[in-house]
Amino acid sequence: MRTAAAPNPPDLVRWPSASARSYRELGFWRGETISQALRRAAESDPHGLAVADPHNRLTFAELIGAADRRAAGFAELGLRPGDVAIPQLPNCVEFAVTMAALWFAGIVPVAALPVHREREIAAFIAQTQAAVHIVPAADALHDYPAMAAGLPGDQLRITLGSTAPAGMIPISQVSASPRDFPATDPSGLALLQCSTGSTGVPKLIPRTHDDYLYAGRACVDACALTKDDRYLAALPAAHNFALISPGVLGCLSAGIPVIFSPTPSPGDWFAAIEREQVTLTSLVPPVALTWLAAAGRRDALASLRLLQIGGATCPPALAERIEPELGCRLQQMFGMAEGMIACTRADDPPATVVNTQGRPVSPADELRVVDATGRPTAGEGELQVRGPYTIRAYYRADREARAAFTADGFYRTGDLVRLLPGNVICVTGRVKDQINRGGEKIAPDELEDCLLRHPGVYDAVVLGLPDTFLGERVCAVIIRSKTAESEPVSVRGLMDHIRSQGLAGYKVLDRIEFVAAYPSVGVGKTARQELRMALTAQLTKEAR
Numbered sequence: 001m002r003t004a005a006a007p008n009p010p011d012l013v014r015w016p017s018a019s020a021r022s023y024r025e026l027g028f029w030r031g032e033t034i035s036q037a038l039r040r041a042a043e044s045d046p047h048g049l050a051v052a053d054p055h056n057r058l059t060f061a062e063l064i065g066a067a068d069r070r071a072a073g074f075a076e077l078g079l080r081p082g083d084v085a086i087p088q089l090p091n092c093v094e095f096a097v098t099m100a101a102l103w104f105a106g107i108v109p110v111a112a113l114p115v116h117r118e119r120e121i122a123a124f125i126a127q128t129q130a131a132v133h134i135v136p137a138a139d140a141l142h143d144y145p146a147m148a149a150g151l152p153g154d155q156l157r158i159t160l161g162s163t164a165p166a167g168m169i170p171i172s173q174v175s176a177s178p179r180d181f182p183a184t185d186p187s188g189l190a191l192l193q194c195s196t197g198s199t200g201v202p203k204l205i206p207r208t209h210d211d212y213l214y215a216g217r218a219c220v221d222a223c224a225l226t227k228d229d230r231y232l233a234a235l236p237a238a239h240n241f242a243l244i245s246p247g248v249l250g251c252l253s254a255g256i257p258v259i260f261s262p263t264p265s266p267g268d269w270f271a272a273i274e275r276e277q278v279t280l281t282s283l284v285p286p287v288a289l290t291w292l293a294a295a296g297r298r299d300a301l302a303s304l305r306l307l308q309i310g311g312a313t314c315p316p317a318l319a320e321r322i323e324p325e326l327g328c329r330l331q332q333m334f335g336m337a338e339g340m341i342a343c344t345r346a347d348d349p350p351a352t353v354v355n356t357q358g359r360p361v362s363p364a365d366e367l368r369v370v371d372a373t374g375r376p377t378a379g380e381g382e383l384q385v386r387g388p389y390t391i392r393a394y395y396r397a398d399r400e401a402r403a404a405f406t407a408d409g410f411y412r413t414g415d416l417v418r419l420l421p422g423n424v425i426c427v428t429g430r431v432k433d434q435i436n437r438g439g440e441k442i443a444p445d446e447l448e449d450c451l452l453r454h455p456g457v458y459d460a461v462v463l464g465l466p467d468t469f470l471g472e473r474v475c476a477v478i479i480r481s482k483t484a485e486s487e488p489v490s491v492r493g494l495m496d497h498i499r500s501q502g503l504a505g506y507k508v509l510d511r512i513e514f515v516a517a518y519p520s521v522g523v524g525k526t527a528r529q530e531l532r533m534a535l536t537a538q539l540t541k542e543a544r
Contacts, residue, residue, distance in 0.1 A: 023388040029210035037253040053260040056093040070101035073174035081106025083131040088112040091260040111238040118502035137161030193337040204395040211389040216250025218361040232281035240337040274300040282308035284439035304328040311439025312471045319354040339390025383417045384410040435464035440506040456489030473510040
């Protein structure tokens with residue numbers, strides 16, 4: 001049993017009191033916790049299907065019962081309300097049971113992804129003093145228990161495996177008779193979402209019960225969902241897109257069943273859609289292209305009425321193909337883990353659905369577009385947002401917050417947009433020096449730092465090159481060190497080196513170029529951003 005003292009309740013930067021009062025009076029915030037929302041959904045249809053994967057199925061009553069027992073099991077291990085947990089789980093019924101159990105026990109989960117590795121998880125532990133890390137069993141791609149065992153800290157380590165290595169607890173043993181827990185504050189911390197930002201250092205995004213549940217309800221309404229719908233969690237379930245747009249949590253709290261697909265295979269997704277009569281799912285553009293390539297199985301998608309595409313801008317050429325080739329309606333999604341979500345609607349004209357990212361899901365979302373000097377502009381500029389589910393600061397990251405938020409509480413998204421009539425958003429690019437590879441944001445500085453740790457690398461510049469399928473591909477332009485001339489560093493050697501650094505799995509190099517020198521971008525200074533721009537222009541021109 002864990003006996004160490006629980007940390008103080010996590011700090012949280014709240015909305016100004018006047019804004020909070022207004023959001024409550026308007027009914028956006030209902031004073032309900034995630035635990036209460038899930039229980040309410042279960043009470044309305046206890047015997048209806050709640051969650052399913054290829055191996056397990058639970059009704060709403062069974063989901064609540066399993067989560068109650070697991071919450072009590074967490075308490076038996078010494079975990080307390082206000083503790084922080086890092087559940088790093090794949091798409092499966094156990095994801096829903098574990099997340100619900102944490103909320104029932106008043107424990108705050110960090111929405112870690114299966115692709116996170118030692119560097120990211122260690123940073124989460126350091127930021128939150130997490131009390132427990134929950135991981136899958138070892139699989140062919142990664143040994144999660146071994147990774148958990150090697151991380152610093154005295155947190156409990158729990159695995160989904162039926163057996164556990166020394167020092168770890170199998171999840172099957174985390175169970176006890178249900179008990180009562182202290183009431184949770186609906187305006188208190190419910191979840192810590194993850195955002196890498198432009199530095200590569202993981203930032204944590206504090207979401208409250210009030211604001212996160214409202215985001216889910218607003219997305220359910222924007223999608224015009226009913227309890228007859230079924231959602232397929234194809235993308236990683238902890239990702240904000242797949243969790244609350246409306247995703248797993250938005251659907252479950254509305255009484256809508258969620259089907260989990262544990263593998264990133266279009267064939268498995270198509271089979272799940274056909275088997276479970278799924279009506280809605282969400283994808284990033286590269287995955288949507290794989291679906292189009294498999295459109296010979298279109299008959300399996302007969303029940304699918306709505307396909308959400310987000311995480312990265314959907315090219316119009318791709319958007320135009322969705323309905324005629326897959327037989328379902330496209331809904332473009334645009335948003336951020338920090339808050340604001342926009343989408344196209346069923347009554348939007350085809351040109352809006354194909355060429356824009358729609359309008360905000362909340363009437364209280366405030367949008368403004370500013371130029372490079374920070375002044376409002378009617379043309380293209382950076383989008384800034386504020387509203388009832390957009391945070392006002394990062395978690396325990398004051399320096400990053402000062403850069404990301406304006407003095408009057410607007411979040412600087414880093415997205416270049418044009419605002420069309422009716423607050424319709426058309427995304428045109430990025431302000432921040434960041435690579436968007438298939439919806440995953442990659443900081444060039446972090447990869448450059450890793451490459452420069454290789455003895456055969458004198459200098460490295462990482463940049464994003466335009467790509468039809470991924471949006472951008474990651475390219476490293478390398479100058480070899482003179483000490484490596486007798487034994488030149490190879491592409492394979494650099495790839496192995498990157499993998500050995502403990503970075504998330506999506507932080508990869510798609511291309512490596514070796515050069516003798518970089519183009520000149522200034523006199524007497526190193527201007528990384530200008531250098532990336534020059535190299536991007538050069539390599540893009542060569543590829544034409």
